[in-house]
Amino acid sequence: MSALHTVATRQLKRRLGARVDVSAAGCWAASFDSSKISFLPVAVITPRVEADIGLVLVLANKYRVPVTVRGRGTTLMGSAAPVRGGWVLDMLKLNRVVIDADAGMAHVGAGAVTADVQRAAATQGWFYPPDPSSKEYCTIGGNIACNAGGMHGGKYGVTRDFVIALRGFLPTGELVQWGTATKKFAAGFNLRDLWIGSEGLLGVVTGAVLKLIPQPAARWTLLTAFTDEVAALKAARVLFRARVQPAICEFLDRESVLCAERATGQTVFPGQAGRPVILLELAGTVSEVKDLQREVLAWARTQALAYRAARNRAEVEALWAVRRKCSGAMFELGDAKLNEDIVIPMRNYEKFAKFLARLKRDSQLPIPTFGHVADGNLHVNIMYHRANALETKAAEAAVQQLMKTVVAMGGAISGEHGIGLAKTPFLRLQHNPAQVKAMLAVKKALDPRGICNPGKMFSVVRIWKFPKLAIQLPWDHK
Numbered sequence: 001m002s003a004l005h006t007v008a009t010r011q012l013k014r015r016l017g018a019r020v021d022v023s024a025a026g027c028w029a030a031s032f033d034s035s036k037i038s039f040l041p042v043a044v045i046t047p048r049v050e051a052d053i054g055l056v057l058v059l060a061n062k063y064r065v066p067v068t069v070r071g072r073g074t075t076l077m078g079s080a081a082p083v084r085g086g087w088v089l090d091m092l093k094l095n096r097v098v099i100d101a102d103a104g105m106a107h108v109g110a111g112a113v114t115a116d117v118q119r120a121a122a123t124q125g126w127f128y129p130p131d132p133s134s135k136e137y138c139t140i141g142g143n144i145a146c147n148a149g150g151m152h153g154g155k156y157g158v159t160r161d162f163v164i165a166l167r168g169f170l171p172t173g174e175l176v177q178w179g180t181a182t183k184k185f186a187a188g189f190n191l192r193d194l195w196i197g198s199e200g201l202l203g204v205v206t207g208a209v210l211k212l213i214p215q216p217a218a219r220w221t222l223l224t225a226f227t228d229e230v231a232a233l234k235a236a237r238v239l240f241r242a243r244v245q246p247a248i249c250e251f252l253d254r255e256s257v258l259c260a261e262r263a264t265g266q267t268v269f270p271g272q273a274g275r276p277v278i279l280l281e282l283a284g285t286v287s288e289v290k291d292l293q294r295e296v297l298a299w300a301r302t303q304a305l306a307y308r309a310a311r312n313r314a315e316v317e318a319l320w321a322v323r324r325k326c327s328g329a330m331f332e333l334g335d336a337k338l339n340e341d342i343v344i345p346m347r348n349y350e351k352f353a354k355f356l357a358r359l360k361r362d363s364q365l366p367i368p369t370f371g372h373v374a375d376g377n378l379h380v381n382i383m384y385h386r387a388n389a390l391e392t393k394a395a396e397a398a399v400q401q402l403m404k405t406v407v408a409m410g411g412a413i414s415g416e417h418g419i420g421l422a423k424t425p426f427l428r429l430q431h432n433p434a435q436v437k438a439m440l441a442v443k444k445a446l447d448p449r450g451i452c453n454p455g456k457m458f459s460v461v462r463i464w465k466f467p468k469l470a471i472q473l474p475w476d477h478k
């Protein structure tokens with residue numbers, strides 16, 4: 001720690017008292033996120049009121065202390081790990097949730113847990129659709145900073161589509177508010193959208209006004225199995241071409257199904273062991289769902305090898321529980337995973353399935369893949385054993401090949417996890433020098449001293465070379 005950081009931390013402690021934790025245990029707990037790479041901060045600050053954050057940022061600018069904002073630390077990209085040390089701002093105490101049932105809006109603190117917002121909205125007949133699988137843990141601030149998605153993305157959209165207004169601090173410590181609690185706002189530049197997905201590099205979100213939609217009255221779930229991955233992804237394309245929009249449309253390849261089945265002891269589709277599947281949920285009014293049901297069944301008859309509607313809500317819940325476990329279940333295939341949340345344009349679905357088959361063959365690694373086929377956001381999981389040098393090299397080569405192919409196919413290197421530290425080697429595949437320069441100019445304009453979340457997104461780091469903590473997080477196998 002530099003002498004300047006010591007002076008700054010002492011000053012902060014004098015002003016905020018117990019809200020500043022410099023203990024070894026506190027700093028260790030804030031040193032990593034779900035990427036499990038660890039960098040120790042010098043203090044963890046838990047603001048109780050907004051003004052605490054302004055003070056932190058003013059002092060950080062004065063003494064050039066790096067500040068990393070932290071929600072729950074569920075990001076898999078290393079974006080909440082304080083790579084340059086300094087201070088961590090823990091937002092969990094700013095967790096108020098107030099539902100405006102007349103307007104269909106939620107007024108929330110950045111530290112509110114996503115599932116709590118959904119539950120509070122549901123009690124008033126409203127629905128907040130963004131649903132990352134980590135929703136029981138992650139925060140709205142983290143969702144906004146990463147533009148989080150989830151299974152409902154294809155029909156309803158991602159976090160960005162539900163943010164009406166934001167409040168928080170510029171990196172230099174001034175309080176700002178982008179938008180108001182109105183559904184229309186056309187006054188000035190839209191810096192709200194600049195903050196969404198900026199991974200804590202352009203400011204600190206303290207609160208948000210979120211859009212809610214009416215709770216769907218009816219739901220219906222269908223399981224479909226296919227001969228192979230190419231047939232499954234082609235079928236998804238055919239479904240969307242018919243203008244059918246399921247609320248959820250999840251694809252699991254053969255390897256993902258097998259992992260999930262072994263981990264849970266449950267069968268995804270009885271009688272279709274080890275086949276790739278698409279799990280669909282329709283949602284809407286009773287008559288909307290009935291109309292769509294007819295179209296979906298006609299589609300399944302022509303496209304799927306087998307199909308079956310879920311019989312009751314308990315079966316549906318069991319199915320989604322198995323789906324949520326498939327990510328953690330993959331660790332039976334290796335102790336290390338490169339989890340790539342890429343996006344593929346629908347026109348290239350079959351081409352991408354063929355590419356994946358080649359990638360598995362050439363790398364000799366298991367690469368279970370699952371994801372949201374309604375929006376092309378597939379989770380490609382390159383599994384390997386860290387202690388095996390050959391496998392590690394093959395994984396590194398496979399991820400390079402994957403990213404180049406995704407960009408060449410007109411896709412995105414990340415659909416919902418962001419760049420953080422893990423994807424920094426690939427940012428320049430997605431963005432040309434002019435685009436990177438424009439992003440850096442925005443960063444410089446808002447954060448001239450480079451205080452907020454330094455070391456992320458732009459400086460190239462090969463995260464898979466870092467040692468990882470051997471710890472189990474509460475959400476690891478969810």
Ligand SMILES: Cc1cc2nc3c(=O)[nH]c(=O)nc-3n(C[C@H](O)[C@H](O)[C@H](O)COP(=O)(O)OP(=O)(O)OC[C@H]3O[C@@H](n4cnc5c(N)ncnc54)[C@H](O)[C@@H]3O)c2cc1C
Pocket residue numbers: 033034068069070071072073074075076079080091110111131132133134137138139140141142143144145146147148149150151199200201203204205206416417453475476478
């Ligand atoms: C099991 C599991 C399943 C997951 N499933 C999904 C999924 O389905 N979809 C999906 O999109 N993601 C998923 N994720 C990734 C992760 O949960 C999301 O990115 C989530 O939005 C992170 O929220 P958090 O509160 O944990 O943020 P953190 O991990 O603490 O932080 C993430 C980033 O946001 C910044 N940040 C946090 N709060 C603020 C704030 N108030 N102001 C400014 N910046 C802030 C941090 O600095 C960091 O850069 C999953 C992760 C796990 C472990």
